[in-house]
Amino acid sequence: MRSGLLVLALLLGIAGLLAMALLTPEIAGSAGAGPPEIAGMRIGGDGAARWEPIAFAGFLLQCLTIGFVGLLVVMSVPRRLRSKGFWAGLLLYAGLALFVWIQINTSYRHYLQSSETSFFLGFPTPSAWMIYGVWSSALILVGLYVFGFRRFVLTREDEARFEALLAERRRTRGGM
Amino acid sequence: MEAWREEILLGSVFTYMALCVGIGIWAVGRTKSVGDFLVAGRNLGPLIVGMAVFSSTLSGFGFVGGPGLVYSLGLSSVWMINISALGYALGFFLVAKRIRMLAELRDTVSLPDIVAARYSSETARLLTGIAILLGVLGYLATQILAMATVLQSILGGTELFAGIGLITCAALSSAVLIFYSVTGGMIAGVYTDLVQGLVMIAAGVLVVFTAATVFDGGFTEASSILLADDPESIMPYGTLGMLGCLAWFFLFGLGLAGQPHLVTKMMMNRRLTDNRVILPLAIGGYAMAALLWVSVGVVMRAAVVGGVEAPLGAPDDAAPAFLNLFAHPLLAGVVFAGLFAAIMSTGDSFLNIGAAAIIHDIPKAIRGRPIGNELYWARWATIALALVAFGVALLANDRLVALLGAFGWGTFAAAIFPVVAIGLNWKRASARAAIAAISVSLIVNFGIELFRLPTPYGVNGGYLAFLCSLILFVGLSLAERPKPLPKDVDAVMDL
Incomplete structure (x- = not known):
């Protein structure tokens, strides 16, 4: 019940923030515009003008999305297996994901204000955070699954309980 | 070597196709039951399943459309793939264990079987089958068209096949896909997925090195040109x-756990413990193959705006143009084979789950029992489905194909994620909520695409449908009085 209410609250929060952002008066070219000289290629134009009005709502929306992902992971792990190690791993993921998300936006804001950026592995810093940071932050969850498999996903006891369930099912079928 | 470019390209593609046909012939003797045909007998090792999971996710849309999207929109579409590690991890946490357990307990052969078992509802089974069938038709049509386009770009450039038509190319490439899908079913599908996955990884890695050398300053120079x-x-x-x-981040990340061609593969591993190996294999494979998406798109956009190359006829030409302009013939051969691999590995999965919907899920939901001789009819259903999709691909104009393609991912994510990914982890989820969520997701998603309803700020219609179905599913489930689950389902959800 409690997890369901939390999921609903987060989803309503995401929907509310999205509605707030979508209802913000849209400026021309807010989703890109096509220059006539190159067919099929769109341009972004004035980044600050199209980002600033929705930046706060968009920022919070992604924070809630990260929270939603965390809550889904919690729901997938039986309550009795949610040990301190599990919570530590999950909090580490959420913290890192939030940190990367903040870095994307602060470095992007810095670029919009100064028109200066450094490069990291071939991309401007804000984009490098987006490409490398977002992807690699999820590796914490992958690690939690792979290395915590026997503690959080399928313990040996649970595996034995499943085998017993399977055996019972086969017996029942055989007797029918 | 450059003088042999035509021969190398043709040789690579025909070798790849011959390999697929060979696997189809090999697998026919191993396909003895409908379970073998639809879920490969639930007896596959982790390497096979890992490669199949990733290669069936990254379709022709990824290898052809992905670089085109970067060429067209800059880095926007990278949000579809930087979420991949999270999407896979979430999919394994939410779905992999319980779907495999239920599959063995209830001897299921399809995703709608799982839905019916979880909710004790034939209506939920029927709607899931219909959602799969609708999404599959759209996706399959775009895969066939993508195969035909790539084959035409290869054959059309040779003296021998100059002027070859799109329909002939669609027929040739579809014939190979249909052959190995019909003869070997899912067994052929997953083993070709292994070959296809390896080809895609090789293509992704080799391309990124090539792309890095197009400009003297590598990707930093390409980025600077765009900046x-x-x-x-x-x-x-x-x-x-x-x-x-x-x-896109939300839809493609979370929605990954709602893609039926992917989660069906989670029912096929031999042992539950294999999941801890399958997950990193799938993520690693996807990451390496997806390098092509970003690198080719960025370099082609920089080459065009920097005046190095002429503008492309269409954004989807980005990958073929890159191969023709910058790639060594041997590399081009591997990558063109990789393009086919990406398309076919997804195509065979769609044929498989679509055939299951036609001969197993929908009849079972309506008649209360499966049709007789399912294996025989599964093969015919595969042919029929491929032919219908072939017709849709050829008859549809660009808008319809785009409509159906977009409908595919959004339909699966919005209709299936709440019902399967949340439903397998939350006992309170109800059958009525599942039915309502699937129905509303189809209406919203299809309505937005069909009527071209404008969404502000470039927000994807599938995302809106996804949010609607999630809220409806959770809200309705909470509003209902909880009902007891079947004993075995309840026990699995406690594990």
Whole structure:
């Protein structure tokens, strides 16, 4: 019940923030515009003008999305297996994901204000955070699954309980 | 070597296709039951399943459309793939264990079987089958068209096949796909997926090294060219803007666990413990193959805006143009084979789950029992489905194909994620909520695409449908009085 209410609250929060952002008066070219000289290629134009009005709502929306992902992971792990190690791993993921998300936006804001950026592995810093940071932050969850498999996903006891369930099912079928 | 480019390209593609046909012939003797045909007998090792999971996720859309999207929109579409590690991890946490357990306990052969078992509802089974069938038709049509386009770009450039038509190319490539899908079913599908996955990984890695050498300063120089031309294109939200990117992030990340061709593969591993090996294999494979998406798109956009190359006829020409302009013939051969691999590995999965919907799920939901001789009819259903999709691909204009393609991912994510990914982890989820969520997701998603309803800030319609179905599913489930689950399902959900 409690997890369901939390999921609903987060989803309503995401929907509310999205509605707030979508209802913000849209400026021309807010989703890109096509220059006539190159067919099929769109341009972004004035980044600050199209980002600033929705930046706060968009920022919070992604924070809630990260929270939603965390809550889904919690729901997938039986309550009795949610040990301190599990919570530590999950909090580490959420913290890192939030940190990367903040870095994307602060470095992007810095670029919009100064028109200066450094490069990291071939991309401007804000984009490098987006490409490398977002992807690699999820590796914490992958690690939690792979290395915590026997503690959080399928313990040996649970595996034995499943085998017993399977055996019972086969017996029942055989007797029918 | 350059003088042999035509021969090398043709040789690579025909070798690849011959390999697929060979696997189909090999697998026919191993396909003895409908379980073998639809879920490969639930007896596959982790390497096979890992490669199949990733290669069936990255379709022709990824290998052909992905670089085209970067060419067209800058870095916006990278939000579809930087979420891949999270999407896979979430999919394994939410779905992999319980779907495999239920599959063995209830001897299921399809995703709608799982839905029917979880909710004790034939209506939920029927709607899931219909959602799969609708999404599959759209996706399959785009895969066939993508195969035909790639084959035409290869054959059309040779003296022998100059002027070959799109229909002939669609027929040739579809014939190979249909052959191995019909003869070997899912067994052929997963083993070709292994070959296809390895080809895709090789293509992705080799291309990124080639792309890095197009400009003297590597990717930094390409990025600098784009930064000087239109800074937004190489900034994190690309030309589409923040909200459009976040919508893609949500839809493609979370929605990954709702893709039936992917989660069906989670029923096929031999042992439950294999999942801890399958997950990193799938993520690693996807990451290496997806390098092509970003690197080719960025380099082609920089080459065009920097005046190095002429503008492309269409964004989807980005990958073929890159191969023709910058790649060594041997590399081009491997990558063109990789393009087919990406398309076919997804195509065979769609044929498989679509055939299951036609001969197993929908009849079972309506008649209360499966049709007789399912294996025989599964083969005919595969042929029929491929022919219908072939017709749709050829008859449809660009808008319809795009409509059906977009409908595919959004339909699966919005209709299936709540019902399967949340439903397998939350006992309170109800059958009525599942039925309502699937129905509303189809109506909203199809309505937005069909009527071209405008969404502000480039937000994808599938994202809106996904949010609607999630809220409806959870809200309705909470509003209902909880009902007891079947004993075995209840026990699995406690594990």
